[in-house]
Amino acid sequence: MNISNILDQIHELPEKSKLALQNNVSEIAFSKGHILLKANKIESNIYFIKKGLVRAYVERDNEVTFWFGKEGETVISMKSYVEDQPGYENIELLEDCELYELKTENLRKLFNEDVHIANWGRKFAEKELIKTEERLISKQFKNASERYLELMKDHPELLQRVQLGHIASYLGITQVSLSRIRSEIK
Amino acid sequence: MNISNILDQIHELPEKSKLALQNNVSEIAFSKGHILLKANKIESNIYFIKKGLVRAYVERDNEVTFWFGKEGETVISMKSYVEDQPGYENIELLEDCELYELKTENLRKLFNEDVHIANWGRKFAEKELIKTEERLISKQFKNASERYLELMKDHPELLQRVQLGHIASYLGITQVSLSRIRSEIK
DNA sequence: GAAAAAATTTAACAAATGATAAAAAATGCA
DNA sequence: TGCATTTTTTATCATTTGTTAAATTTTTTC
Numbered sequence A, B: 001m002n003i004s005n006i007l008d009q010i011h012e013l014p015e016k017s018k019l020a021l022q023n024n025v026s027e028i029a030f031s032k033g034h035i036l037l038k039a040n041k042i043e044s045n046i047y048f049i050k051k052g053l054v055r056a057y058v059e060r061d062n063e064v065t066f067w068f069g070k071e072g073e074t075v076i077s078m079k080s081y082v083e084d085q086p087g088y089e090n091i092e093l094l095e096d097c098e099l100y101e102l103k104t105e106n107l108r109k110l111f112n113e114d115v116h117i118a119n120w121g122r123k124f125a126e127k128e129l130i131k132t133e134e135r136l137i138s139k140q141f142k143n144a145s146e147r148y149l150e151l152m153k154d155h156p157e158l159l160q161r162v163q164l165g166h167i168a169s170y171l172g173i174t175q176v177s178l179s180r181i182r183s184e185i186k
Numbered sequence C: 001g002a003a004a005a006a007a008t009t010t011a012a013c014a015a016a017t018g019a020t021a022a023a024a025a026a027t028g029c030a
Numbered sequence D: 001t002g003c004a005t006t007t008t009t010t011a012t013c014a015t016t017t018g019t020t021a022a023a024t025t026t027t028t029t030c
Helices: A003-010 A015-022 A078-083 A104-113 A115-141 A144-154 A156-161 A164-171 A175-185 B003-010 B015-022 B078-083 B104-113 B115-141 B144-154 B156-161 B164-171 B175-185
Strands: A025-030 A035-037 A045-051 A053-059 A063-070 A090-093 A097-103 B025-030 B035-037 B045-051 B053-059 B063-070 B090-093 B097-103
Touching (some): A003 A015, A003 A045, A015 A115, A063 A164, A063 B115, A078 B115, A097 A104, A104 B115, A115 A144, A115 B115, A144 A175, B003 B015, B025 B045, B063 B156, B097 B104, B104 B115, B144 B156, B144 B164, B144 B175
Antiparallel strands (some): A025 A097, A053 A063, B025 B097
């Protein structure tokens, strides 16, 4: 997935604005297991995933996974990006990844200079918001097995690429409960 | 809470841009029980709450409340606003309300014309996103009584203004469970 | 202020999920 | 290939939350 497609997929941009963004993007690769963003730290970059898979998790007694990101998606510490404050999430690579890197600082400059890029950034946040809102609502009505079936339907490839412990955590249940649910479904 | 404060609280705006926004805002009042936004309908306005309290809920077998809005907050069907598609939420007034009304269509025009307003819209979505993300994470680690205590701490006034059935639904539990939790805490 | 309606609590039992431990299966690596 | 490690499943019991119904309290209305 190339950077031009990724940017357009968020919101279409005039050629000139898109180039301005692309000029601030560099490519970088890390291998599986690498921690890309760290909790309790102000992050100064955002990343677009060219290839690979990552997860966001919060540490408490246990680790709670609350997001998976794959090709075309954006890796970002919202707290850093929006409020310039340390975020709560760690981002771990679940596969070797190729990434596009963009400095938040440069993006902010572009937001102030170019109305198209400002609206692109607005669309980005709006779309993320809708996804998050839908998950919150799903969590509020559906029990664990319904949420599992929903995930299988919407993102079947995740089940191939992610170990079940992380999936269970993402669904808000223990791995043991997920195993039980899976055995009941068959 | 006046419109100028509300707009600035989202993100500060140069005087000229703020006036451009304010010129598109009109005042309107409805009484308790009124349904301000309807599910399965493309909404063409957004509202800022000058005075009063509302809730957003989704209908299934039962009603699930997933948001409360009070003075200074924005009432919006994200699906309509972002994707021009019918939203899933109803917005009901829990108290008599005074509102500022803004046509989505006019706001969109301003987004394209004024970089300050585009960035204001970006900040709005970003801040809403952070709030939603925090709720999702809270839902993922915390059990019902922890979430109740958190709500009591962060928004104690809600408990005075909203009936417990709605609070229970917002917390993702039944009213009976909430009663049990409340009796165990005392 | 009394009757009616609505909201909240209590109780008893059912169902879903968690915790812990052990067994089985899959994966990684020498 | 075969051993060690990690992941997943299974089993048992504990805890939390849901369901239903009834009792109590609060609010609304006449």
